Amino acid sequence: MKKQGYPRVEINLDYLKHNVEYVVGKCAEKGIEVAGVIKGTTGIPQCVKQFADGGVKYIASSRLEQLQDAKDFGIEKPLMLIRIPMLSEIEDVVRLTELSLNSEMEVLEALNAEAGKQGKKHKVILMADLGDLREGFWDKEEMTEAAVKVEKELEHLELAGVGTNVGCYGSILATEEKLDELVAVAEQIEGRIGRQLELISGGATSSFMRVIDGDIPERVNFLRIGEGILLARDLELFYGYDMSEMHQDVYTLKAEVIEVKDKPSHPVGEIAVDAFGHTPEYVDRGIRRRALLAIGKVDYGSIDEIFPQDEGVEILGASSDHTILDIEDAKRDFKVGDIVSFGINYASVVYVTNCRNVQIVYV
Numbered sequence: 001m002k003k004q005g006y007p008r009v010e011i012n013l014d015y016l017k018h019n020v021e022y023v024v025g026k027c028a029e030k031g032i033e034v035a036g037v038i039k040g041t042t043g044i045p046q047c048v049k050q051f052a053d054g055g056v057k058y059i060a061s062s063r064l065e066q067l068q069d070a071k072d073f074g075i076e077k078p079l080m081l082i083r084i085p086m087l088s089e090i091e092d093v094v095r096l097t098e099l100s101l102n103s104e105m106e107v108l109e110a111l112n113a114e115a116g117k118q119g120k121k122h123k124v125i126l127m128a129d130l131g132d133l134r135e136g137f138w139d140k141e142e143m144t145e146a147a148v149k150v151e152k153e154l155e156h157l158e159l160a161g162v163g164t165n166v167g168c169y170g171s172i173l174a175t176e177e178k179l180d181e182l183v184a185v186a187e188q189i190e191g192r193i194g195r196q197l198e199l200i201s202g203g204a205t206s207s208f209m210r211v212i213d214g215d216i217p218e219r220v221n222f223l224r225i226g227e228g229i230l231l232a233r234d235l236e237l238f239y240g241y242d243m244s245e246m247h248q249d250v251y252t253l254k255a256e257v258i259e260v261k262d263k264p265s266h267p268v269g270e271i272a273v274d275a276f277g278h279t280p281e282y283v284d285r286g287i288r289r290r291a292l293l294a295i296g297k298v299d300y301g302s303i304d305e306i307f308p309q310d311e312g313v314e315i316l317g318a319s320s321d322h323t324i325l326d327i328e329d330a331k332r333d334f335k336v337g338d339i340v341s342f343g344i345n346y347a348s349v350v351y352v353t354n355c356r357n358v359q360i361v362y363v
């Protein structure tokens with residue numbers, strides 16, 4: 001079958017590289033190095049190359065297959081696993097990555113044994129849970145004991161430092177006080193092992209706010225940044241930061257019109273459930289002109305995460321493979337075969353870059 005041109009996501013690689021350089025530069029002013037987190041763009045190697053060329057210290061992902069793809073593509077930066085390793089993937093973690101985030105002694109022991117087997121030294125960061133309640137040691141005494149054990153007993157591991165993650169499950173803000181808590185844990189560990197830790201990893205994009213504001217604790221010297229580079233939308237959308245020096249349109253989604261008709265705006269018949277078992281509210285606005293697109297929720301997830309670029313165009317709804325637009329007030333005269341463009345948020349970039357129905361085009 002001939003490869004269809006649409007739907008497609010267009011990725012501007014120069015914009016992406018600019019965003020990487022901007023974030024790396026801002027962080028460098030504060031003595032902070034950056035791990036470029038590639039999972040939001042499904043680890044597409046052409047995108048990963050922009051992270052590498054833009055000067056990140058590590059290429060990071062939660063998924064090993066994306067790191068393997070980066071390596072196969074010829075990316076030479078050290079690789080980092082940012083999800084706690086599965087016991088079933090330890091061999092590949094040690095083979096492929098230089099550094100991993102950890103929170104379980106059992107996993108650390110398995111990493112140590114495997115590193116010994118492969119004749120390698122594997123670096124680890126121990127994660128502290130400071131209230132976000134996803135990964136990390138909750139009991140900081142247990143964390144300190146684990147650090148001492150890694151330092152003194154697990155000879156094939158190198159205790160690189162400590163880290164934390166906020167704003168993922170628990171919606172906790174990366175405040176100066178939260179990051180001070182992390183530094184305090186680091187210093188407690190340093191007191192026990194009698195040396196300074198190399199890395200204090202103070203979070204993800206939400207901690208970049210502290211870099212912008214200039215109030216990030218001095219000892220935090222490592223951040224892991226994905227969204228803030230790929231899209232740079234969240235800090236503006238949720239916290240009102242001015243991100244105008246970055247490109248928020250690295251990604252553009254394009255889909256093709258397959259039907260244009262005037263139809264009622266309220267379904268006709270007995271209302272039951274839609275394709276996903278829900279009953280949405282339908283507003284009766286009389287007969288309206290609508291366009292049907294050959295793209296659906298399977299491709300981009302939710303209609304709340306994509307934004308039509310045409311003035312006067314509104315998304316009415318979607319099913320798995322279709323999206324319905326209200327074009328009654330559109331400036332453009334839509335015809336079958338026309339292409340409609342959308343800006344997209346992180347939650348949809350994850351889908352469209354990971355969907356075999358959506359062609360990826362570099363511009």
Ligand SMILES: *Cc1c(COP(=O)(O)O)cnc(C)c1O
Pocket residue numbers: 037039040062082083101165203204205206224225226227228
């Ligand atoms: C996804 C992830 C990041 C990157 O998060 P962004 O908000 O996209 O910057 C950093 N650290 C960990 C542990 C993650 O899982």
